[in-house]
Amino acid sequence: MTILFPSLAKRDSVTNRGHSNSELFTLTYGALVTQLCKDYENDEEVNKQLDKMGYNIGVRLIEDFLARSSVGRCHDFRETADVIAKVAFKMYLGITPSVTNWSPAGDEFSLILESNPLVDFVELPDNHSNLVYSSLLCGVLRGALEMVQMAVDVRFAQDTLRGDNVTEIRMKFIKRIEENLPAGDE
């Protein structure tokens, strides 16, 4: 399992990042993924756990986000997409993904990450070909948006770790949640 752990092989990318504590975060996230790979039988289960953890983080992080960003209620999904890309990603990961590939109905879009801080130094070993390493991010987005009454589906459509040129997170609007559900663990 140790090869999964971020190595220093690709450390050239270090200088490109603005957030000075991100290496510690990246390596700690690597320790979490490594631990889950030890705990669970297969990659699909690890992906699911990471997404679930992310959800629990998202439902908490949203309050911090709203307090610090001073962002108000979004009027449509396009505005939500812009806030996620330009404010939230910038605030928590130091990057600004581009928003693109809108569906004709305006209910789906993609976040394109030129670089993904979570995967710096990471190389997936062959026996983890189904691991979606950054699944936590999907859960965070899903949990956070649920707290502002938006049910969304979030998944990785492309991943540089799996040989794609960019990382693409696909987000689909499902429905507006009418009731104020109490925050809680899944």
Added chain:
Amino acid sequence: MTILFPSLAKRDSVTNRGHSNSELFTLTYGALVTQLCKDYENDEEVNKQLDKMGYNIGVRLIEDFLARSSVGRCHDFRETADVIAKVAFKMYLGITPSVTNWSPAGDEFSLILESNPLVDFVELPDNHSNLVYSSLLCGVLRGALEMVQMAVDVRFAQDTLRGDNVTEIRMKFIKRIEENLPAGDE
């Protein structure tokens, strides 16, 4: 276990921090500790695992640290203490602990953390009274220093999570490592 997970109960402290992505890091670290508490029988074993993970992180983080800090070789343990407190903690956690409580022989000191970013929002449940929540930090310090030929003992002497007024990390110099050991997992 969910109560262990950082809650938003104490979110006043959010505004005091300089590193904008630290909430995500704090919550992700909380997910890691929570997972380990599920995986291991007792707190002592969790502490040990966190320390071990930290060690593996430290042996990797040191190269990033040396590259970005431009810090050269320290001439004595006092200089090492200053670099850890003023450069390393500042860089990765956004805080500057004070260096104090030197032993007469000059081989032991304490880092006093007025606030610990890892424990924002965290409250330890009663059934985890032996959990040293931030043990990862001890391992990081131990691993990083080992890579620059210093064997040290690192432990928490005080912890705000356990009711102390400050968090105190005690560091003891053991020996200078003569050989260049290859970096590797413990």
